[in-house]
Amino acid sequence: MREKVAVIGAGSWGSVLANILVMNGHQVHIWSRRKEQIEELNEKHTNHHYLPDFTYDKRLVASDRMDEVLTDATTVLLAVPTKAMRTVVADVAHFLNDKQLKPVIVHASKGLELGTHKRISEIIEEEVAQENRAGVVALSGPSHAEEVAKKDITLVTAAAVDLKDAKKVQHLFMNNYFRVYTNTDIIGVELGAAFKNIIALGAGALHGLGYGDDAKAALMTRxxxxxxxxxxxxxxxxxxxxxxxxxxxxIVTCTSVHSRNWRAGDQLGQGEALSDVIQNMGMVIEGLSTTKAAYELAMQQKIDMPITTAIYQVLYEGKNIKQAISDLMQREGRSE
Structure with a gap:
């Protein structure tokens, strides 16, 4: 059945997911606040800053008017950086209430809110009134926009407290190269999606320092x-x-050059200053803020997280990477 889907956020991942939905036969409107990006998507069907070699389906409609994008939408897909999520969701909530809409709200972002340490589904539930949301779903898994754009085989998970909401999202996205599983553990799905970015920073740093596969396998496992x-x-x-x-x-985030977190870690391992890495990336590196959130949560929960602590010390306390690795290796021996 053909549905109208509103996609909020026209970065690489949001725009590629929007393109999947169009190709699956749905009516899709995508929102961005940048007028030049809207014009490029509508006129050239490209999104050069994010995916320079990809051409989008001509049926994808872009707009900088959120009310226009949300009107009559039965599903809203949020694909904006975590740090912008609460502000954007509050805007979405205003229009949903205004138009008395009640869509399923899906998010495809991976991170925790700084300060509150809230998961994205918690932000959505706080900002969007219950009468304006049919359900909240997290769409997550090993996926890079660059590979999905090429129709490489990709498998992800749709997670929701209510299985029927996850199944709705599964039905919307499934096709012959993009397979969606369902899960009712939205807490675990969101936390796994966020925390793996921390380890990807470490994996990139090991590569930048010249370490081999043994070290990378150890880092991912531990x-x-x-x-x-x-x-x-x-x-x-x-x-x-x-x-x-x-x-x-x-695995995919710790081993792929498509991962911003891996690339950031790789540059840090080669001796680049963090401020330069952030500037050179030109896109959000979610693992930086997630490292801080996870470190603070671990302290609160009294959970031993030596790798996360070491990466936090490198990012926020100026600790030398080689010294951090040495200290990890020389910790007291213990059982696996």
């Missing part, structure tokens, strides 16, 4: 262990961390 420890303490199902949004997303 990184997953501490991600799971904190996630379980926060209410996640342990099994979620061996699924697509856990180990799957961790």
């Amino acid at each position: 990184g997953l262990a501490e991600i799971a420890r904190l996630g379980i303490a926060l209410g996640a199902d342990p099994l979620t961390f061996i699924g697509l949004s856990g180990v799957g997303d961790l």
